[in-house]
Amino acid sequence: MRKKWRIGIMLLTIMSLLSGCFGKKQVLEPLQAGTIKVVYQDEDAFYRDYGNFFKMKYPDIDIEVISQTELFAKFGQGESFDFDEERRKLLDKYKPDVLLLDEGMFEVLAQEGKLYNIEAAILQDKYDIEGFMSGLIDRIRAKGNGKLYGLAPYFETTVLYYNREIFKEHHIELPRNKMSWKELIDLAGRFSNIGSGDDQVYGFYQDYGGPEQLMYEIVASSGLRLFDAKAEKLLINSDGWKEAIKLATDAARNKSVYIPPQDENGNRLSQGYELFFKGQAAMMFHRPWFTRELKDRPLYEETLKKIDWDIVTTPVDPSTPDESANVRLSEIYAVAADSQNKRAAWELVKFVNGTDMAQATSKTNDGRLPTRIDYFKELEGRSTEAFYLLKPKAVSSYEGLWGNKNVPEDFIGLFRPLLSEALQAIIDNQKTLDEAIAELEEKGQEALLKAHEAKKAKKAS
Numbered sequence: 001m002r003k004k005w006r007i008g009i010m011l012l013t014i015m016s017l018l019s020g021c022f023g024k025k026q027v028l029e030p031l032q033a034g035t036i037k038v039v040y041q042d043e044d045a046f047y048r049d050y051g052n053f054f055k056m057k058y059p060d061i062d063i064e065v066i067s068q069t070e071l072f073a074k075f076g077q078g079e080s081f082d083f084d085e086e087r088r089k090l091l092d093k094y095k096p097d098v099l100l101l102d103e104g105m106f107e108v109l110a111q112e113g114k115l116y117n118i119e120a121a122i123l124q125d126k127y128d129i130e131g132f133m134s135g136l137i138d139r140i141r142a143k144g145n146g147k148l149y150g151l152a153p154y155f156e157t158t159v160l161y162y163n164r165e166i167f168k169e170h171h172i173e174l175p176r177n178k179m180s181w182k183e184l185i186d187l188a189g190r191f192s193n194i195g196s197g198d199d200q201v202y203g204f205y206q207d208y209g210g211p212e213q214l215m216y217e218i219v220a221s222s223g224l225r226l227f228d229a230k231a232e233k234l235l236i237n238s239d240g241w242k243e244a245i246k247l248a249t250d251a252a253r254n255k256s257v258y259i260p261p262q263d264e265n266g267n268r269l270s271q272g273y274e275l276f277f278k279g280q281a282a283m284m285f286h287r288p289w290f291t292r293e294l295k296d297r298p299l300y301e302e303t304l305k306k307i308d309w310d311i312v313t314t315p316v317d318p319s320t321p322d323e324s325a326n327v328r329l330s331e332i333y334a335v336a337a338d339s340q341n342k343r344a345a346w347e348l349v350k351f352v353n354g355t356d357m358a359q360a361t362s363k364t365n366d367g368r369l370p371t372r373i374d375y376f377k378e379l380e381g382r383s384t385e386a387f388y389l390l391k392p393k394a395v396s397s398y399e400g401l402w403g404n405k406n407v408p409e410d411f412i413g414l415f416r417p418l419l420s421e422a423l424q425a426i427i428d429n430q431k432t433l434d435e436a437i438a439e440l441e442e443k444g445q446e447a448l449l450k451a452h453e454a455k456k457a458k459k460a461s
Contacts, residue, residue, distance in 0.1 A: 027120040028343045033060035036097040036344045039090075042067040053360075054351050061344050066094045084108075097345035099334045101150070103143065103396065104403070106332045110144035116335040119148050121346050131355070131372045135323070135391025140332065142394040150334035151353040153361075154368035157314075157327050159386045160184075161290065162283045163276070164308040166201070170194060174310075175283060177389055178322075181218045181315040184283075185247055189256035191282055202258035204251075205281035208270045210259055211423045212416070215248035217285075220325050220401060222317040223393065227448075231406035234448060237441040246433055249426040277304050285314060288387065289367045291380045311386045320393070327392035331368075408451035418443050 040046040043065040051063055071083075071090055084105060091099065101109065109115050122129060129137055133155070141148050162175050172190050179187070188203025195201045206214055224240045227233065235241070251257040258281060260270050273290075275281040277297060298306045314326050333352050335345040351357065358372035369387055370376050376384050395403070402412075422440040425431040431439070 027124045028346060031058070031061075031343050031347060034341050034344055035062040035064055036339070036341050036348065037064045037066055037094060038098040038348065039066045039068060039094075039096045039100045042069045050348075050352055050357070053357070054348060057351065058344075058347060061347070063348075066090070066096050095336065095338065097336055097339040097341055098348050099150075099336060101332050101334060103329050103332065106140075106150060106334065107143040109334070110147070110149040114337055115144070115149035116337045116339065116342060116346075117144075117147050117149060118151070118335065118346065118349070121342075122148070125350070127350055128355070131374060133371050133373050133388055133391065135393075136371050139327075139329070139392045139394055150332040151349060152329045152332045152371055153353045153357060154331055155327055155329055155371050155392070156287065156368060157324065157387060158285045158287055159311040160283055160314055161276075161286055161294075161309055161311055163279065163281075164310060166191075166279060166282045172282075175312045177313045177386060178316050179312070180318050181221060181244075181247055184315045185251045185256055188251065188283065189254060192255045195280070200255065200280065202255065202275065202281045203283060204257045205273075205275050205284040206257055206259060207273060207284065208260060210262075210420060211248050211252045211427060212419050214251065214257060214259070215244055215423065216401065218244040218247055218315075221315055223320075223325060223395065224401075225404075226401055227404050227407060229404070229406075231404045231408075231448070232452075234441055234444045236444065237437050242433060242437060245423065245426070245437065249423055249433075252423075253427045277307065279307075287367045288369060288379060288384075291382075295380055310382055313386045313389055316390065322391060323393045324390035325393045325396055327390075328396055329392075408448075408455040410454050411448055411451035414447035414451060415444055418447065 038046065040049075046063075046065045051065075054061070054063070068087075068090070071086055087105065099109070099115070106115075121127070129151075132151075136152065136155070137148065140150060140152065143149075160175055164174065167174050170191070172187070175184070175187060184204065191201050191203035219241065222240060222244070224238075224244065225235055228235060252259050258275060273284070273286075273293065276284050294307055294309055298304045314324065316322075316324065333349045335342055335349060339345050353371075355372060355375070358370040358375045361368070362370050362375040369384075373388055376387075378384060418440060422431075422436045426433055426436045
């Protein structure tokens with residue numbers, strides 16, 4: 001009797017296990033031979049970057065590359081060319097299985113239901129997404145209203161490069177990670193009385209743009225917005241904007257920051273990075289590939305000596321000291337919701353964002369940084385911690401300032417000279433901060449209304 005009882009229990013257990021196996025439907029079917037279409041710069045570039053490696057691993061999957069070369073060629077023609085609209089036409093025409101998207105187009109297509117939610121496929125394949133940099137998956141999910149529709153193998157950002165020797169020579173403490181903009185500009189101000197004329201030493205070097213560029217950098221880190229949601233009202237007359245404008249104009253006035261001079265036509269004359277290489281600038285922002293310049297230029301220019309440099313993070317908003325708005329995702333890979341071969345398309349997305357490619361591309365230093373954190377630990381003998389220490393904000397700096405799609409395209413051209421005039425008046429002490437901003441708000445609001453009217457007229461015609 002006991003033996004029959006044990007056999008019965010065993011049969012029930014086996015049936016339960018089998019029931020679980022058969023009842024658990026696979027999200028994606030097993031991989032089969034076939035063809036998938038992918039959007040990329042062109043065929044040669046795709047196979048150089050990914051295709052050859054992918055074919056070695058998946059020889060039965062053929063890839064048809066939809067080249068964007070023609071699209072980029074058209075972009076340089078015709079004044080009324082709308083890049084996003086033309087790109088939509090390209091996608092509608094060829095219906096690729098795998099899409100290469102920037103953040104703006106990714107968000108649009110995700111919210112339109114045009115992309116495949118990869119969450120279940122990730123769980124089914126036990127695909128590692130824990131190895132990505134902190135905040136990346138949250139940033140991508142935010143574009144899809146909380147759902148994950150793609151992955152990004154790279155990100156772009158800048159860090160603060162500094163010349164150790166200049167700081168030591170003048171007994172000034174070194175920069176540190178997670179400084180606020182006020183702390184950075186105060187630190188830069190300690191160099192303002194060193195040298196004069198052509199021998200002036202600047203604490204912080206800005207290689208392009210005027211005071212307005214510095215102001216935008218400050219504003220971007222704090223997440224301030226220039227418009228309301230409908231882009232009907234300027235929000236520049238606020239405490240946050242006033243603080244940013246004051247920091248920028250004070251820094252330009254007391255020469256804490258080097259601002260490129262203007263020519264007779266009002267154009268800023270950038271000197272490249274000469275002042276930094278000559279030891280006349282203590283700090284500057286740049287991307288990772290700048291380390292090649294620091295290494296190579298002293299080798300072929302005898303007048304330059306090797307710089308003892310290091311890096312820290314760009315300034316942060318003190319209210320969110322662990323986050324950066326200075327992170328850009330220019331390549332997000334997604335599977336089309338209507339793809340007929342989602343398994344093969346998902347395999348390509350996995351491969352592009354996988355550990356093998358992260359390890360291979362971490363050696364290239366072309367300005368793009370692997371989003372997987374375990375493969376890029378050192379750069380020219382320095383730690384890469386500054387690139388990865390801050391997690392990306394849900395909204396990038398560009399999106400916060402200019403990402404509002406309701407802003408008429410004519411507005412920027414109308415607003416730019418008004419802003420420059422207002423900042424210069426503050427720098428020259430011709431107007432107080434409050435006077436200049438109040439006038440800028442009034443004139444800027446008029447320009448915004450004018451731009452909206454021009455947009456309506458253009459649409460009507």
